[in-house]
Amino acid sequence: MNPASPIRKIFQGVASRQDMFRLFDRHKQRPNRFEGDDSALYAGEWFEIGGAQCDYMLDVLPPLWIRGEMFAMREFLTGFVTSVFFTLKIDGHIRHFHSYCDLSDRSSPDRMRSAIIERESRPVKAMSHEERLEHIWSSTHDDYRGYAGERWPEGDRGKRMVLLYGGKEGTILKLLDQLMDAEISAKLPVHLRFLPDAIAA
Incomplete structure (x- = not known):
């Protein structure tokens, strides 16, 4: 098992x-x-x-x-x-x-x-940090997400990554589990951005 x-x-x-x-x-x-x-x-x-x-x-x-x-x-x-x-x-x-x-x-x-x-059954709508990352991964189109390959440090290879808009730097790839709070907020739909944090189920 x-x-x-x-x-x-x-x-x-x-x-x-x-x-x-x-x-x-x-x-x-x-x-x-x-x-x-x-x-x-x-x-x-x-x-x-x-x-x-x-x-x-x-x-x-x-x-x-x-x-x-x-x-x-x-x-x-x-x-x-x-x-x-x-x-x-x-x-x-x-x-x-x-x-x-x-x-x-x-x-x-x-x-x-x-x-x-x-x-x-929780009375207040909320999302844990992990749920926010999973929703981002689930809702991002295949063309804008992927897995770190050989160009990444060995310890990061195979980890999930998403495409971000980096302002003057243009678009950048970043590991999903390294997204900052502002980047997470930007990747979530508006109606989910301001939900309170919750302990993971």
């Missing part, structure tokens, strides 16, 4: 159908994509979708299993990681979510369910 990956929200708001399909493989540009087991890269990721998207995915293929308010896709993305979809009642509202769970750990769907409910 692979070590548990942290459960993390990767997109703020309800993903459209187009967003959903992009988010299914937001790591497709990674180096050595088809080498080794990338389970840890995907396991633990989740985001909200609409009810129509959830119904569509239920009808695509017969699910691997259905358990009450959740079902798992029959096709595995990598290793034992597959999509698990949830229909949850949170604060009186029915909402729908997509997640990646590593089914080599039978308890992972239940832990994911609990984490989503805990995160989405």
